[in-house]
Amino acid sequence: MKICLINVPNTYELVGNDPVIIKEQQGVYPPLGILYIAASLRDTGRYEVTVIDAQADELSHAEVGQRVAEIKPDLVGLTAMTFTLIDCKLVMQEIRKRLSVPIVVGGPHTAIFPMETFDPHGLNADYVVVGEGEVTLDTLAQDISTGKVNSSMSEARRVYRQEKFIEDLDQLPFAAREMTPIHKYYSILSEETPSTTMFSSRGCPFSCEYCDRPALGKGFRAQTANRVVDEMEHCERVLNIKDIFFYDDTFSVSMKRVQQICDEYNRRHLTIKWDVRTRVNVVNEELLKAMRSANCTRIHFGVESGSPRVVREINKGISIAQVEKAFDLCKKYNIKTLAYFMMGNPTETMEDVKETLALSRRIKPDYMQMTILSPFPATEAYVRARKEGVIHGDPWRDYARAINDDFRPPLNDQIYTRQELEKNLRWFYRNFYLMPDFVMDRIMEVKNWGQFKRYFSAGLSLLKMTMVPESKMKDSWQLRTKTGIASSARPETALHLA
Ligand code: B12
Ligand code: SF4
Secondary structure: EEEEEEEEOOOOOOOOOOHHHHEEEEEOOOOHHHHHHHHHHHHHHHOOOOOEEOOOOOOOOHHHHHHHHHHHHOOEEOOOOOHHHHHHHHHHHHHHHOOOEEOOOOOOOHHHOOOOOOOOOOOOOOEEEEHHHHHHHHHHHHHHHHHHOOOOHHHHHEEEOOOOOOOOHHOOOOOOHHHHHHHOEEEEOOOOEEEEEEEEOOOOOOOOOOOOHHHHHHOOOEOOHHHHHHHHHHHHHOOOOOOEEEOOOOOOOOOHHHHHHHHHHHOOOOOEEEEEEHHHHHHHHHHHHHHHHHHEEEEEEEEOOOOOOHHHHHOOOOOOHHHHHHHHHHHHOEEEEEEEEEEEOOOOHHHHHHHHHHHHHHHOOOOEEEEEEOOOOHHHHHHHHOOOOOOOOOOHHHHHHHOOOOOOOOOOOOOOOOOHHHHHHHHHHHHHHOOOHHHHHHHHHOHHHHHHHHHHHHHHHHHHHHHOOHHHHHOOOOOOOHHHHHHHHOOOOOOOOO
């Protein structure tokens, strides 16, 4: 059986919470979810698997349709995020124009809105997989090939759910990176290319109000240190990759495991660089020292706010003192830091935002990302905003049922309007990034022409975003296009999504 898995173009991605310009500069990353599935399917020996990464290959929706028609698969699978539904829908339309093939949709979106994914005005999927796809897609594919299920059956029969989380992640094969154009992946943060992404654990035990992990990913499971370093070694010695971005929700939930990863990395004399996302309350001096000795060059921390009251309200479970300590220690051991902040929290005023700016100046992260909170589906923040009447109805579910071009992610606008929040956001970026010492630090760290070009282009975008007069500013909450043109001004306005 031939299966074709697709990472759809990001032409019409909803800009959920980042300014358009920041998103445009971040880089291109491998579609990890489908690469883990592709490896598992391939290893059963039952399937011929192809992966199309439309983002890395810069394919249009029609070009994806064309490639699929050339491959002539028996089953097509694609990843849907609630933010990429328009791109998914356009790709599905292009495929259906050219051939008759069942299409299965999986990914974060279907975990939240499985039944809506069948809606003719939604994605109109033939099959839906909920949750981890490695085992479930195999089961579905076998059921299709034996005729146990077909697309004329009821929707309930066409939803496939994992029975339980995959417990032993060590058993999963390495992500099938070689099925994608490895050399095309890069990140603005990386000095060298290519870079890749990896997962060493799944789930997160914490309960931040604005995050969907508490509802969807509570079951924390981790690979052993040896298994993690095996995949790192494969990336370095077989695939010649220079930098790994671990996208685990919280990499150091078990500090002991991370210590073991560092020891094993050093024992094997690896040189590949890596970076992780974690929390300030699950690192300490000994661990950070070990991570640096094993070439961990960057850590991304969710700091969110400089106001202790706001931090408490969003159930972050960290203190400002822990933030300061973690950033100081990273500086001491020469680990670069990226701090994530949010504004637009339910009771947050400009005074709180000023506290956040003051904190950002004290901790001096090497990079900073400030976003306006949009209560995402399946988060406590969304439940709360609906309960308090700040958000009316269930706009995310409505959007999943009827995908349309005019949808905008809802936000907490009880204190500031959308426009005021956007203005505050630009104020924050200007006051952080355009400070002379920050600019000087970046100039000093340039090591090669590629890095210079990436920084220069990001710098220009930032200038554009923060300096352009208010009246000329495009609304960054509109749908994004590759050129950054807002939806009303897009050349191809005739999107047939019905
Ligand atoms: C890495 C990452 C990115 C990277 C790379 C994305 C990429 N190309 O893969 C970057 C930084 C570019 C990114 C961007 C965005 N991201 Co992102 N990202 C993640 C992150 C941290 C990890 C994704 C991952 O690799 N997971 C590991 C794999 C193993 O899990 P998985 O992807 O869920 O796949 C499993 C299942 O879902 C399922 N599955 C997945 N695809 C398919 C397909 C089929 C056919 C089947 C059967 C099953 C299946 O099986 C997989 C294996 O078990 C997740 C958070 C998370 N913990 O997952 C957010 C997450 C996916 N991102 C999210 C968002 C919102 C975005 C953005 C829209 C950001 C924004 N503008 O606000 C953009 C959209 C980018 C785009 N157009 O593709 C949300 C999606 C929420 C939602 N309801 O859809 C998440 C869940 C974060 C969150 N909690 O809010 N992201
Ligand atoms: S924001 Fe991070 S730490 Fe908080 S629940 Fe989500 S994944 Fe876990």
